[in-house]
Amino acid sequence: MRITDWLRPGMRIKRWLLLGVLGIAFISFGLAFMVRKANVRPVEMTLAALLIISGCFLIFISVKSVAKTLVHAISNGGFKISLDADRLSSLLYEKRILINGPKIIAIGGGTGLSTMLRGLKEFSSNITAVVTVADDGGGSGVLRQDLGMLPPGDIRNCVLALADTEPIMQQLLQYRFKEGMLKGQSFGNLFLAAMDGISSSFEEAVKKMCDVLAVTGRVLPVTLDNVQLCAELEDGTVICGESNIGKHNEWHPGKIKKVFLEPQPTKPLQEVLDAIKEADIIILGPGSLYTSIIPNLLVNGMCEALRNSEALKVYVCNVMTQPGETDGYSVFDHISAIEKHSFKGIIDCCIVNTADIPDYLKKKYNDDGAEMVRLDMELLNKAGIKVITGDYVSINNNYIRHNSRKLAATIVELVAETVLSKDNKRSIDYYYIKDRLKKTKV
Numbered sequence: 219m220r221i222t223d224w225l226r227p228g229m230r231i232k233r234w235l236l237l238g239v240l241g242i243a244f245i246s247f248g249l250a251f252m253v254r255k256a257n258v259r260p261v262e263m264t265l266a267a268l269l270i271i272s273g274c275f276l277i278f279i280s281v282k283s284v285a286k287t288l289v290h291a292i293s294n295g296g297f298k299i300s301l302d303a304d305r306l307s308s309l310l311y312e313k314r315i316l317i318n319g320p321k322i323i324a325i326g327g328g329t330g331l332s333t334m335l336r337g338l339k340e341f342s343s344n345i346t347a348v349v350t351v352a353d354d355g356g357g358s359g360v361l362r363q364d365l366g367m368l369p370p371g372d373i374r375n376c377v378l379a380l381a382d383t384e385p386i387m388q389q390l391l392q393y394r395f396k397e398g399m400l401k402g403q404s405f406g407n408l409f410l411a412a413m414d415g416i417s418s419s420f421e422e423a424v425k426k427m428c429d430v431l432a433v434t435g436r437v438l439p440v441t442l443d444n445v446q447l448c449a450e451l452e453d454g455t456v457i458c459g460e461s462n463i464g465k466h467n468e469w470h471p472g473k474i475k476k477v478f479l480e481p482q483p484t485k486p487l488q489e490v491l492d493a494i495k496e497a498d499i500i501i502l503g504p505g506s507l508y509t510s511i512i513p514n515l516l517v518n519g520m521c522e523a524l525r526n527s528e529a530l531k532v533y534v535c536n537v538m539t540q541p542g543e544t545d546g547y548s549v550f551d552h553i554s555a556i557e558k559h560s561f562k563g564i565i566d567c568c569i570v571n572t573a574d575i576p577d578y579l580k581k582k583y584n585d586d587g588a589e590m591v592r593l594d595m596e597l598l599n600k601a602g603i604k605v606i607t608g609d610y611v612s613i614n615n616n617y618i619r620h621n622s623r624k625l626a627a628t629i630v631e632l633v634a635e636t637v638l639s640k641d642n643k644r645s646i647d648y649y650y651i652k653d654r655l656k657k658t659k660v
Contacts, residue, residue: 231287235280237280237283238280238284240273241272241273241278241280244273245269245274247269248267248269248270248273251263251265251269252266316342319343319630319647319650319651320344320498320638321342321499322345322497322499322629323348323529324347324501325348325502325514326349326502326503326504326505327349327350327352327372327505327509327511328509329375329505329619330506330536330619331347331375331376331379331505331510332372332375333504333620334620334625334626335347335376336379336380336622336626337623337624337625337627339434339435341651341655342630345436346437346493347379347435347436347437347438348438348439349376349437349438349440350440350509350514351368351439351441351443352445353372354369354459355460356371356402357394358372361408361411365414367420368420368439368442368444370406370410370411370414372510373424373437373439374406374409376437377410377428377437378391380433380434381432382431383432390405391406392404410423413427420439421438421487421489424437438490438493440490440514440517441484441486441487443485445480445484445513446479446480447459447463447479447509448477448479448480449466449474450477451470451474451475452473452475453472460509463477463543464540467541467542467587474508474543476559477509477513482518483518484518485517485519486519486520494520494523495527498530499632499633500524500527500530501534501629502532502533502534502556502565503535503536504534504536506543507540507544508544509543512555516559521560521561525561525564530567530633532565532567532568532569532629533565533567533569534569535549535591537571537590537591539589539590540588541587541588545587547591548592549568549570549591549598550594553568553598567603567604568603568606569607569608569625570591570607571608571611572608572609573608573611579613579618583618606628606632609621631655634651634655
């Protein structure tokens with residue numbers, strides 16, 4: 219880091235350095251009064267003494283305040299990594315950018331949400347991931363049934379996405395046992411289950427796991443209630459269980475009419491409501507429409523909180539349709555389903571991928587019953603929804619995912635221009651984000 223980087227706005231160093239310079243000036247003037255002539259009058263001696271004493275006091279305040287600023291920046295900003303003396307200034311500036319980043323709420327679950335979070339943490343530490351707890355399949359379902367705890371899988375993925383850990387720790391927590399009674403179970407799920415066992419609540423267990431892994435931001439379950447997700451098809455058939463909804467076409471084909479939670483009423487986590495109230499931007503998705511995104515909106519109080527929030531509300535549409543959930547859906551169909559389960563006008567802006575994908579992957583997905591989500595711009599324009607298009611595709615092990623860095627850069631640019639730039643009190647926050655965007659290669 220260059221020496222000039224210490225003088226950037228918001229580092230809170232310049233003011234104390236200037237105070238120290240003023241102190242040196244006072245001492246210099248005081249000494250000048252004493253030595254400029256042999257006979258110094260009492261008044262001049264008194265004035266010189268006052269200047270010297272004041273100068274020493276200003277220098278003391280300057281040094282103390284600079285040290286306090288550095289210590290506060292290291293210990294009180296959620297930047298929990300080991301420090302190297304040679305990297306101290308760079309890390310302090312880096313952390314200052316993050317703690318002045320926009321307040322981002324990301325609502326959803328599954329792979330899509332965690333993928334996006336990996337990109338967002340490069341721009342802000344004010345991130346709150348609100349995660350559905352309706353999962354009842356796989357390793358999470360087993361732990362939920364055996365231990366009576368909330369499903370840990372989606373929360374684990376979000377914690378790891380925001381964690382500042384070594385690669386080996388990431389591999390360890392994502393490791394799935396291949397044999398024995400634990401076959402198919404994730405070590406990270408077991409880790410969270412153990413935390414739950416030594417904590418007073420599942421919420422506290424998640425917080426402890428976040429502390430251990432030095433998470434940037436927060437990960438919160440949308441509710442602590444033990445809920446089950448159910449779907450009603452157009453013919454009136456009801457499918458219960460999140461893991462069954464996406465597979466219902468195998469034994470009872472049909473389009474989903476609506477989804478709902480049982481039992482009712484459900485109570486949202488108060489921290490979630492508080493975060494929504496203070497947010498600059500609220501993001502829905504990416505993720506499974508009916509089993510990851512909408513279940514969060516079905517918790518009592520969530521829609522009211524979102525309606526009352528002044529934050530910009532953005533929907534990140536999936537790249538591909540999902541068999542059993544969104545067969546044949548367009549972008550507008552996705553948003554219509556969200557509005558049906560919440561309220562009209564919940565979405566201000568939608569981010570849509572318009573880049574093509576390789577033919578071999580198209581065939582692979584088409585064979586499974588999935589296709590690229592159609593962009594029906596005319597309907598979106600009529601609904602007054604701003605649409606941002608671009609190439610957001612990333613191919614990982616023959617699976618189509620969102621490019622986390624490109625997606626995060628678009629989201630942060632959006633909140634900078636529509637929220638931060640319009641608030642004079644947050645001009646420095648805007649400067650940080652724009653500077654960060656210039657330095658981030660996507």
